[in-house]
Amino acid sequence: MSEKIAKDVLVFAHPDAAHPQHLSVAAARLITLAREITSGKVVALAPSSITPQHFSQVGVKKVYYFNPEETGTWQVGAILADLVVSAVRSSDFGVVLLPSTSWGRDAAGQGAILLGSGASVDVTNLKVADGKLIAGKSVLDGTWETSYYMRRGIPVVAMRTTSLSAVPAAEAGEVETENLPVQLRESTKRIQVVSREETGSTHAGLTEAPVVVCVGRGVNSDLKPAEELAEVLGGSVGATRVVCEQGWMDRAAQIGQSGISVAPNLYIGMGISGDHHHVCGIRGAKKIVAICDDPEARIFEMADFGVVGDLFTVVPDALSRIKPLDA
Ligand SMILES: Cc1cc2nc3c(=O)[nH]c(=O)nc-3n(C[C@H](O)[C@H](O)[C@H](O)COP(=O)(O)OP(=O)(O)OC[C@H]3O[C@@H](n4cnc5c(N)ncnc54)[C@H](O)[C@@H]3O)c2cc1C
CATH class of the missing domain: 3.40.50.1220 (TPP-binding domain)
Incomplete structure (x- = not known):
C-alpha cells in the first residue's frame, strides 16, 4: 500500500457549472486524490450550493461551507485565498489542494503567502514518500519531469486535474458540516465584480x-x-x-x-x-x-x-x- 500522511487534507471543491448543487468533475478528482494521500480525513471547503450528499459519495468527512453571496465569488483569487486561510486556521491540515485554474493558481500563491507556506501550481502528480509530500510537474515545454517538496508551512498545491480520476468512495458515510467563519482582508472587501463574460461554448469543459x-x-x-x-x-x-x-x-x-x-x-x-x-x-x-x-x-x-x-x-x-x- 502506498504511503500516506496522517494529517487531514483540505480540498477546495467548486460546483459543476451547469448544476450548482453537484460537485464539478475537477473537484471529485481532487477529493479522490486527497483520499489516496491521507490516512486522516478529507475535508472540503465549498460554496453552500453543493449538497452534503455529493460529498458523502466521494468520501469527504467534513465540509466547511461558505455563502458566496456574503463572501463574494470564489473565482477571484484574493477572495478564495481568504476562504482557504479561514479554513486552514479552523483546523490542522497537512496540505491544501486546489484546482490549477487561473483563480486556483492565484489563490494558491496568495494563500501560501498569508499562511507563511510554500505553494506550487500546475502540479501533475502528488504522492507521499519518506513522510514527505512529493509534488511533480513537467517544465521546459514538457521536456523534463521534476519532483520536489515544499519545506515551509502547510503546502498549498494547485493541481492539474485532467489526468486524475474521480472514483466514488467504497461506501457513502456521514458528512459533518459547518459554516465557515470567514475573515476577509480589508483589501479583499473592496473587490467588486463588475461584469462577467462568457467565453463561448465550443471549448466548454x-x-x-x-x-x-x-x-x-x-x-x-x-x-x-x-x-x-x-x-x-x-x-x-x-x-x-x-x-x-x-x-x-x-x-x-x-x-x-x-x-x-x-x-x-x-x-x-x-x-x-x-x-x-x-x-x-x-x-x-x-x-x-x-x-x-x-x-x-x-x-x-x-x-x-x-x-x-x-x-x-x-x-x-x-x-x-x-x-x-x-x-
Ligand atoms: C513563447 C511562445 C509560446 C507559445 N505558446 C503556444 C501555445 O500555447 N500553443 C500553441 O499552439 N502555440 C504556441 N506557440 C506558437 C507555436 O510556436 C506555433 O507557432 C504554433 O503552435 C503553430 O500552430 P499550427 O500548428 O496551427 O500552425 P503551423 O505550424 O503553421 O502548422 C499548420 C500545419 O497545417 C498543415 N496544413 C495546412 N493545410 C492543411 C490541410 N488542408 N489539411 C491538413 N493539414 C494542413 C500544414 O502543412 C502545417 O503542417 C507559442 C510560441 C511561443 C514563441
Whole structure:
C-alpha cells in the first residue's frame, strides 16, 4: 500500500457549472486524490450550493461551507485565498489542494503567502514518500519531469486535474458540516465584480473533456469539420495559438505552453504542425491522432495514429464512417 500522511487534507471543491448543487468533475478528482494521500480525513471547503450528499459519495468527512453571496465569488483569487486561510486556521491540515485554474493558481500563491507556506501550481502528480509530500510537474515545454517538496508551512498545491480520476468512495458515510467563519482582508472587501463574460461554448469543459478535437492553421478559419467531429465523438474543440491569434477561436481554447493543458482519452489534431509550444499541452493525452498534409510534420512523431492528407477530405470521410453512439 502506498504511503500516506496522517494529517487531514483540505480540498477546495467548486460546483459543476451547469448544476450548482453537484460537485464539478475537477473537484471529485481532487477529493479522490486527497483520499489516496491521507490516512486522516478529507475535508472540503465549498460554496453552500453543493449538497452534503455529493460529498458523502466521494468520501469527504467534513465540509466547511461558505455563502458566496456574503463572501463574494470564489473565482477571484484574493477572495478564495481568504476562504482557504479561514479554513486552514479552523483546523490542522497537512496540505491544501486546489484546482490549477487561473483563480486556483492565484489563490494558491496568495494563500501560501498569508499562511507563511510554500505553494506550487500546475502540479501533475502528488504522492507521499519518506513522510514527505512529493509534488511533480513537467517544465521546459514538457521536456523534463521534476519532483520536489515544499519545506515551509502547510503546502498549498494547485493541481492539474485532467489526468486524475474521480472514483466514488467504497461506501457513502456521514458528512459533518459547518459554516465557515470567514475573515476577509480589508483589501479583499473592496473587490467588486463588475461584469462577467462568457467565453463561448465550443471549448466548454476542454480540460475535462474525454475527447479533444484541436484545430491548427490548416483549418484556414473553417471550424465546421472539427465541430462536427467533436459533436459526434462527444468532445470539445481546442486550438493552437495561431488559430486564436487569427481570431478564429478565442484565447480560452488555446492549448499549449501559454494556454491550457489537456489530458483526454483521445486527442485529434487537424492542420497542426506539432510545434513543441503546442504539444507540451497534450502530453497527458492517452491516444493522439494527427491529420496533416505535411508528412514531415512533427506532430507525427508523437501520434499513435497519423493520416497524411487534406483535412477537408479526411474528416468528412471519417465522419461518414463514424456512427453516432445512439444510432
Ligand atoms: C513563447 C511562445 C509560446 C507559445 N505558446 C503556444 C501555445 O500555447 N500553443 C500553441 O499552439 N502555440 C504556441 N506557440 C506558437 C507555436 O510556436 C506555433 O507557432 C504554433 O503552435 C503553430 O500552430 P499550427 O500548428 O496551427 O500552425 P503551423 O505550424 O503553421 O502548422 C499548420 C500545419 O497545417 C498543415 N496544413 C495546412 N493545410 C492543411 C490541410 N488542408 N489539411 C491538413 N493539414 C494542413 C500544414 O502543412 C502545417 O503542417 C507559442 C510560441 C511561443 C514563441
